[in-house]
Amino acid sequence: MSGAPQPRIILDEGAAPAQRLDFGWEKAVAAPPAEAARWSSAGLVAGGIAVLLLGLALLEAGNFVAAQFARAAWLGAVTLAVALAGFGLVFWGIAREARGYLGLASVDRARAAHARGDAAALRRELAAWQARLPPGRARAGALEDMPMEAACALVESKVLAPIAQDAAALGRHAAMQAFAVTAISPSPALDALVFGWRGIRLVRQVAALHGFRPGIAGTLALLRRVAMDAATVAATDVAVDAMVRGLLSSRVAEHVAGEAAAGAVAARRMILLARAADEACRVIPRAR
Amino acid sequence: MDPLSLLRGVLDTAEDAARALIGRERLRLAVTGLSRAGKTVFLTSLVANLIAAGRGARTLPALSDAAGGRIRRVFVVPADTETVPRFDPEAHLAALAADPPRWPERTEDFSTLSIAVDVERRTSLGGILPERRVTLDLIDYPGEWLLDLPLLGTGFAEWSAATLARLRRGRRAEAAAAFLDFLDALPPDAPAEDALAKRGYGLYRDALRACRDTHGLRLLQPGRFLNPGPRGEAPLLWFFPLPETARGGLAALCARRYAAYLDDQRTTFLDPFFSRFHRQVVLVDVLGALHAGQEAFEDTADALAAIAGVISGANLIERLLGAAPTRVAFAATKADHVPTRARDALAALLEHLALGARGRAEASGAATAFHALAAIRCTEDAVATLEGRAFPAVRGILLNEGKGATIYPGEVPMKPPEPAFWDAAFFQMPEFRPPRLDPAGGSGVPHLGMDGLLAWLLGDAL
Numbered sequence: 001m002s003g004a005p006q007p008r009i010i011l012d013e014g015a016a017p018a019q020r021l022d023f024g025w026e027k028a029v030a031a032p033p034a035e036a037a038r039w040s041s042a043g044l045v046a047g048g049i050a051v052l053l054l055g056l057a058l059l060e061a062g063n064f065v066a067a068q069f070a071r072a073a074w075l076g077a078v079t080l081a082v083a084l085a086g087f088g089l090v091f092w093g094i095a096r097e098a099r100g101y102l103g104l105a106s107v108d109r110a111r112a113a114h115a116r117g118d119a120a121a122l123r124r125e126l127a128a129w130q131a132r133l134p135p136g137r138a139r140a141g142a143l144e145d146m147p148m149e150a151a152c153a154l155v156e157s158k159v160l161a162p163i164a165q166d167a168a169a170l171g172r173h174a175a176m177q178a179f180a181v182t183a184i185s186p187s188p189a190l191d192a193l194v195f196g197w198r199g200i201r202l203v204r205q206v207a208a209l210h211g212f213r214p215g216i217a218g219t220l221a222l223l224r225r226v227a228m229d230a231a232t233v234a235a236t237d238v239a240v241d242a243m244v245r246g247l248l249s250s251r252v253a254e255h256v257a258g259e260a261a262a263g264a265v266a267a268r269r270m271i272l273l274a275r276a277a278d279e280a281c282r283v284i285p286r287a288r
Numbered sequence: 289m290d291p292l293s294l295l296r297g298v299l300d301t302a303e304d305a306a307r308a309l310i311g312r313e314r315l316r317l318a319v320t321g322l323s324r325a326g327k328t329v330f331l332t333s334l335v336a337n338l339i340a341a342g343r344g345a346r347t348l349p350a351l352s353d354a355a356g357g358r359i360r361r362v363f364v365v366p367a368d369t370e371t372v373p374r375f376d377p378e379a380h381l382a383a384l385a386a387d388p389p390r391w392p393e394r395t396e397d398f399s400t401l402s403i404a405v406d407v408e409r410r411t412s413l414g415g416i417l418p419e420r421r422v423t424l425d426l427i428d429y430p431g432e433w434l435l436d437l438p439l440l441g442t443g444f445a446e447w448s449a450a451t452l453a454r455l456r457r458g459r460r461a462e463a464a465a466a467f468l469d470f471l472d473a474l475p476p477d478a479p480a481e482d483a484l485a486k487r488g489y490g491l492y493r494d495a496l497r498a499c500r501d502t503h504g505l506r507l508l509q510p511g512r513f514l515n516p517g518p519r520g521e522a523p524l525l526w527f528f529p530l531p532e533t534a535r536g537g538l539a540a541l542c543a544r545r546y547a548a549y550l551d552d553q554r555t556t557f558l559d560p561f562f563s564r565f566h567r568q569v570v571l572v573d574v575l576g577a578l579h580a581g582q583e584a585f586e587d588t589a590d591a592l593a594a595i596a597g598v599i600s601g602a603n604l605i606e607r608l609l610g611a612a613p614t615r616v617a618f619a620a621t622k623a624d625h626v627p628t629r630a631r632d633a634l635a636a637l638l639e640h641l642a643l644g645a646r647g648r649a650e651a652s653g654a655a656t657a658f659h660a661l662a663a664i665r666c667t668e669d670a671v672a673t674l675e676g677r678a679f680p681a682v683r684g685i686l687l688n689e690g691k692g693a694t695i696y697p698g699e700v701p702m703k704p705p706e707p708a709f710w711d712a713a714f715f716q717m718p719e720f721r722p723p724r725l726d727p728a729g730g731s732g733v734p735h736l737g738m739d740g741l742l743a744w745l746l747g748d749a750l
Contacts, residue, residue, distance in 0.1 A: 005674045007579065007698035007715040010681075017690035020389075021668060021723040026731040031344030115361055116343040117730050 031116070058087065100218035103132070103211075110283040119148040122284075126155060129283050132211035138162060152284050164278050167206045171274025174202045175267035182266045195266055199273055206277035226273070226280045311409070311420035315749055318562065318613065321571030322506045322591055323431035323514070326621040326663055328380060328392040330571055331401070331428050333663035333733050334742070335377040338362045338403055338424075340732035347732035350739035354747030358408040360419055365402035375401035375428045378729070384664065385727035388690070391719065397518045398429045398561070407750045422749055427561050433511035436553045437562065438594040444543040448529035451509065455495070455529075458583045459503040464495035471531065480537030485526040485545075489513075492528040504580025504714075507591040510549060524549055567745050568613040568654075570596065570645065574620040574638050575697065579717060582710040589641045596645030616649040616656050617745050618642045623736050624662035625717055626697050627669050627680035631736075635660040636702040657744050661737035666720035672696040684720035693718065 012018060039047070061083045069076025110125035123143050130139045140158045143151040181194045200219065203226055207214050214222050279286065307313050321327045337347040342362025346352065352359060367374055376399070383390040403426065406419045439447060452471075455464045470491050478484060493513045499505040500514060508514060512525060527542035527549070570592065577588040596616075620638040623631050639646070639658045646656050672681035672694050681696040698715065723734055 004699040005679065005696065006712055007717075008672075008674070008696050009718060010672060010694045010696070011686075011689075012692035012694075018685050018692035020685055020721055021666070023665065023668075023723055023734045025723070025734045026726065029340070029345045029347045029731055031346070117728070 054090075061087070096213075097216060097218065100212065100214040101221055104214065104218060104221055104281075107281060107283055111285060114148075114152065114284050117148065119151075122148060123151060126151065126283060129211060130159070133159070134208065134211060137209075137211075155284060160282060160284070163209045166209050167274050167278040168271070170202060170205050170209075171271040174198050174274065175270040178270045179267040191266070195269075199270070202270060202273055203277045206274055207281050209278075210281035210283075212281060222277070222280065226276045311418065312423070313420070313749065314423045314425060315567060315746070316425045316565035317745075318565040318568040319426065319428070319571065320434055320568060320595060321431050321621075322434065322573075322588070322595075323394070323500065324576070325431060325571040325573050327431060327571055328395055328428055330569075330621065330663040331375060331426055332377045332380040332384070332392070333735050333738060334426070335364070335375075335401065335403060336381055336729040337732035337735065337738060338405065338742075339364070340730065342405070343730075345731050347735075348739035348742060350743040351747060351750075352739075354743035355407060355750040356410070358410070359750065360406045360408055362403060362405050365404050365423060370400065373397060373399040375399035375426065377401070381725065381729045381733070382727045384722045384733075385725040389687070389722050391687070391722075394515065395428055395430045396515065398427065398557070400425065400427045402426070405750065422746075424746075429557070429561070430511065430515040430517065432508070432515040433517075433553070433557055434595050435507065435509050435591060436511045436550070437558060439509055439550055440554060440558070444546040445532060447509070447546070449532060451529040452531060454507070459581075460495075460499055460505065463498035463503060464492075467491035467495045467528070471528075474530075474534070474538075475536070476533045477536035478534065478538040480541040482523070482526065484538055485528075485541055488528040488542075489526045504576060504584040505587045506577075506584070507587050507594065510553075512549070512553070524552060565613055567749075568616045568649075569741065569745060570616065570618045570642070571621050572618065572638055572641065573622055574634055574641060575622055575625050575700070575717065577641070578637070578700070578705075579698070579715040581714055582707075585641070585704070589644065592642050593644030593648070596642070596648050613649075613654050615745055616654045617741055618646070618656065618658050619737075619741055620658075620660045622662060622717075623660035624665045624667045624684075624720075625682060625695070626700055627682055629680055630697070630700040631660040633700040633702045637700060637704075640703050659737055659741045659744075661735065661741055663733075663735055663738060664722050664725075665734040665736050666722055667695075670694045687719035687721050690721070 065076060065080045065083055068079040106125060106129060110122060110129065113121035113125055123146075126140075126143055133139060138158055140151075140155045143154070146154070178195055178198055181198075182191050185191050185194065200223070203222055204214060204219060207218075207222055212218070212222075304314070319327050319331060321330075339362050340347045341352060342359060380392050383392065403424045405422045405424065407422065408419055442450075454460055455468065461468070467488070470488060474484070474488075496508045496514050499508055510525075516522075516525065524545060527545040530539050530542055572588065572592065574588075577585045618638055620634045623634055626634055635658045638660070642658070649656050667682035667684035670681045670683035671678050673679075674696060679696055681694050683692060683694045685691070686693050695718070697717065698712070699709075701709065725733055
């Protein structure tokens with residue numbers, strides 16, 4: 001073969017079978033660790049103000065309690081009781097807000113575990129989520145020793161599908177209300193107000209179906225997620241939506257139905273909002 | 289193009305346009321290759337590595353970079369009501385990871401699978417707008433059947449003449465000696481006896497098998513003689529090439545069955561799966577052809593030209609309707625059987641080997657590229673000391689013996705070798721054990737060059 005040696009096979013010396021080759025592939029291709037969440041400037045400023053307000057208020061209250069004790073023991077005890085009750089309520093409220101907000105983060109953790117195929121982490125998250133579900137809601141039961149796909153399919157059919165149906169029912173209910181209010185309300189400004197209030201309430205109701213009790217911060221975070229998911233829902237529903245808008249917003253329809261046409265569009269939006277909220281709260285992505 | 293196909297083409301083009309409009313493109317990827325080129329392993333590796341890449345693993349870095357890091361998730365599209373069997377990458381991966389490992393058996397039937405790739409949009413509003421979904425339609429099938437494509441435009445007499453001319457030359461004559469003797473003994477006016485037809489079919493089929501398994505030849509037709517598929521050896525197959533002197537009932541029977549065979553292949557295989565696709569990859573075991581000698585090497589080139597001419601050679605209307613692939617990648621498989629420095633030579637040699645196929649693909653408006661890849665990498669680079677000199681080689685674990693071995697694969701020329709090159713004896717590359725694999729495929733599988741190929745083939749569509 002043009003000067004070069006012939007192809008050949010040179011067996012390793014020794015009779016022992018060799019181990020399979022290991023290229024360390026898993027480590028080589030592992031996804032880079034996620035960057036730790038960084039605080040935005042606005043977050044830092046808000047956090048600083050909160051620390052200053054709460055910290056200085058605590059210090060001031062402490063000083064005040066000490067001064068009261070210096071005046072009279074019974075006066076100090078009463079002041080201490082008032083301060084403890086007051087701060088206790090404040091911290092209780094903060095803790096509830098934090099719990100509601102962090103509850104939503106569990107959705108991201110479960111979805112991330114699902115996306116990277118981490119069955120153990122997903123099962124942990126699903127168990128914790130099922131424990132939080134409201135009483136009376138059907139649960140998928142124990143998911144240990146079940147393949148990930150099977151566990152997801154079970155959760156989907158036993159828990160998430162009924163929740164989606166209930167969310168749709170809530171959406172229809174809200175739609176009826178929005179339709180009625182928009183059709184009879186005297187001013188467009190009131191329409192917007194009623195629609196906004198009913199929308200926020202709907203989102204919170206749907207979140208409650210998924211076992212979340214969002215406070216103010218939680219609701220804001222949830223609304224942000226719903227806004228993102230609404231785009232997806234709207235895209236998949238674009239044809240129907242366009243048809244409904246086209247039919248009910250046309251001049252003919254307006255002539256026939258008057259203000260009811262605008263109400264129908266608002267009602268349609270409520271149904272979409274319920275679906276988007278359901279999408280935002282799902283612990284695992286919808287089965288494709 | 290008949291009116292019905294034209295109408296179907298127009299509808300398909302309209303569907304493609306509508307899908308593109310709403311960000312739900314469907315991309316049909318034809319993975320073509322002659323038998324034992326590694327289609328099944330290629331598809332298994334493609335699916336496992338794509339899904340792992342969708343989970344954030346850097347299994348296909350070149351593809352991720354080509355897509356600008358916008359791949360968000362990849363998943364297997366759930367089955368609907370398909371009647372075609374489903375390609376099962378999990379089962380193939382489990383067999384490869386098992387102890388002892390098993391390479392996929394020879395593919396006996398079709399199977400299909402669709403993979404959805406969700407990607408963030410390229411626009412500045414990409415983070416807000418819904419993701420695009422590109423669905424890849426994949427198909428696995430017996431490689432032998434691919435060579436039925438060129439037969440579609442060939443009549444029985446023409447095919448018989450060309451086949452017999454080939455059979456009487458070189459190694460084929462040796463392998464087909466019994467069949468040629470039978471043919472010579474057959475009277476020109478032989479009657480339409482099934483016993484004769486079946487006997488001739490059996491001898492011709494055995495000749496084809498010997499050509500494939502003993503001599504490494506590839507241009508062997510019809511495909512179902514070598515791989516009858518799930519329906520087995522039906523009477524439809526009882527025909528064989530006859531010399532033009534044959535005029536009797538047997539000749540008419542063979543001609544009728546030949547036409548019926550092609551009609552059946554067209555209906556069940558070619559029209560549903562090969563009438564329209566967007567991208568094509570042609571897998572070739574270049575090293576196997578090189579080691580099997582000059583005749584096998586040239587035979588592989590002829591086979592490649594024949595199939596590429598039919599698949600990529602779409603006419604103007606088909607091109608206008610988007611029925612022709614826009615990118616055709618040729619890939620030399622099993623590149624891990626040669627050391628790193630010889631892989632470029634392997635791709636260059638493929639470029640020469642597939643010169644005819646390339647010309648036809650480019651004539652139909654497709655862009656072409658040549659790659660060397662290993663869908664599953666089974667070896668590492670090593671050095672072999674031969675006749676007192678060090679040569680780059682590869683080291684792997686032999687499949688059956690389980691022992692380690694260093695293999696010097698010989699010189700890999702960058703262009704078709706000189707006649708003296710072929711003086712070397714036939715060399716059979718041993719089968720290697722796959723490396724340690726995760727049976728669940730959570731991190732994909734080790735490969736060489738898959739990402740570069742996919743980046744070129746699919747990068748612009750993501």
